[in-house]
Amino acid sequence: MEGTAPKAYENHAAYENHAAYENHAAYGGYDDSAVERWAVEPDKRPGRTAFQRDRARVLHSAALRRLAGKTQVVTPGTRSQVWDASPRTRLTHSLECAQVGRELGAALGCDPDLVEAACLSHDLGHPPFGHNGEQALNEFAEDCGGFEGNAQSLRLLARIEPKRFVPDNDTGELVSVGLNLTRAVLDAATKYPWPRGAHPTDATSSKFGVYEDDRPVFDWVRKGAPGTRTCFEAQVMDWSDDVAYSVHDVEDGLHAGHIDPNCLQAEPERQEIFAVAIGRYVPADTDPAELAEALDRLLDQEWWPHGYDGTAVAQARLKDATSQLIGRFCLAAEGATRETYGSGRLTRYGAELVVPKGARYECAVLKAVADRYVMQRAEQERLRANQRIVVAELAEALTARAPDGLDPQFRALFDQATEDRARKRVIVDQIASLTDASARSLHLRLTTRSHGGRGV
Incomplete structure (x- = not known):
């Protein structure tokens, strides 16, 4: 999986029969290219539109559920003396964003399911502890391409979230294509359609939307797009x-x-x-x-x-x-x-x-x-300082002890990786997938135990 894509699907030769698989002929403003998927697949429930399928896939994803335990502004599970209601999390924010986007998009002629799917997806790649965790992970990942929540969202949607696997054209091994969403939904979920360091107007900006490892699917998503313009x-x-x-x-x-x-x-x-x-x-x-x-x-x-x-x-x-x-x-x-x-x-x-x-x-x-x-x-600043320490120490502990500490999904990817850079990216993926509470729990376990392991 590292740095490659399932090449058998790059030319999409079977796409001429795509209309037989999904109901999309009635879309106004969306052509066949917009509803194309990286890997062609039949619909288990004929009659749904491609964008309805995409919305359902994001809504039912484990990545979306995990946002319930990730910081928005107030850290989940904490209370102030006057706080008498649950604070918003990344999940509630994403649901509220989706409601706003669905109605605004529909008023302007967009497909509402497409816009809602993009809104639900836009924060999926954010790590524990919000932008604070993002900063700490970016420092750790400096020598393997950095970390950016929006680039991580694309990676998660197109590769990490386990939903659809296809055989690689070269090896025949099954590789993940993530949720296998349509081109239009992946494009709509992309705020920053450029790689690291290529911001079109601000050379100092840390914002970007794709890691080098994920360029094949990104280039496919952006096929025909005018430069770095967002859709x-x-x-x-x-x-x-x-x-x-x-x-x-x-x-x-x-x-x-x-x-x-x-x-x-x-x-x-x-x-x-x-x-x-x-x-x-x-x-x-x-x-x-x-x-x-x-x-x-x-x-x-x-x-x-x-x-x-x-x-x-x-x-x-x-x-x-x-x-x-x-x-x-x-x-x-x-x-x-x-x-x-x-x-x-x-x-x-x-x-x-x-x-x-x-x-x-x-x-x-x-x-x-x-x-x-x-x-x-x-x-809040004291809390953020502690959170940065947790992420940094967790990254260090996983580096020293991996594959110990990795979930089975990431352990397998770590074992398959053939170079240190790729193994480090797996560790980044693992940390980014954690909730605030699970990050603290794993940090506590790994920093209080001494195990051997294959380091990066």
Whole structure:
């Protein structure tokens, strides 16, 4: 499996009979190429569309279930003194993102199952401890291609998640093609369609969407795509992701007592919020006055949850504000995109999602509020420091003792690997698949035992 793809399926010679296998003829805006799969396969339930199958595969995947134990903002299983409800996890965020994306995509003419599948998939590759774990894994994987959650998502969808195996053309051995999703869904789940170090506009960016090992399937997914441009459905997914986490992180922060609504009207506090936003959530040359106007527009809404105090009435108002914000941001994008492209179906590379600057700034301010008052709390930084140690020590322990400590799936891949670089990537895959709790548990077991093993 290392660095190769099932070559027997690269030319897709049997694809001329694909229509007999899946119901896709009625798709408006999607051609045969969009619904093609890496490995052609029959449908066990004729009558479903290819995108309905894809959505079901992601929804039933173990990778999606594991997101329930992965950090979104507040670490799963922890409680603050005022926290009286379960915080959002990567799973609940993905479900909320999918609901937003499905409706926005449908309003613009996208296939709703396609967009929902992409939204459900977009965070599957994120490791334990959120972006903090991502940073630690990237440092460990520096000499084998780095680590990036979005590249890991593609790897998981196309290779790691056990669903479909096919014989390799050279060896005849069965190799995994992951969930074997359609080209259009894999493309829609790809936020950063370029390899490491190839960001089209920012040479310093650490964002990328594919490891070198996975270039064959990536190149197949991007066949016919115009350069590094993301498809329309991926843009809908990306905006839905921004909308969901910006709104819900503020909701969680208010509910947990970490955000004082009055601070949003105090000038020193506002300047700190704008400083967080500039360079991280908006361009570095953004005028703080534009962010102030964006925040004031939100504060001026009659539904804004001023004076939130945690009572039942206040919680209901907060929920209404959440709904209002999501509707506001989605309608802004829908209206501007329709104004530009008209009323037809917008799919694949036939359009760009247009999000007005005002809506982007309002969304960015909300991100900055959550960043400033939730993520930058001193206790959170102490927790993140500990999490980085856990990931680093776990990676070191697995390196020294593998295949001991690896799940059977990754143990087999480790044993098949023929070079240190490939074995190290298997260790990265293993760690990335863990939940927060299982990472801590495995770390504890491996760092308190002394076993021999074949190192990398």
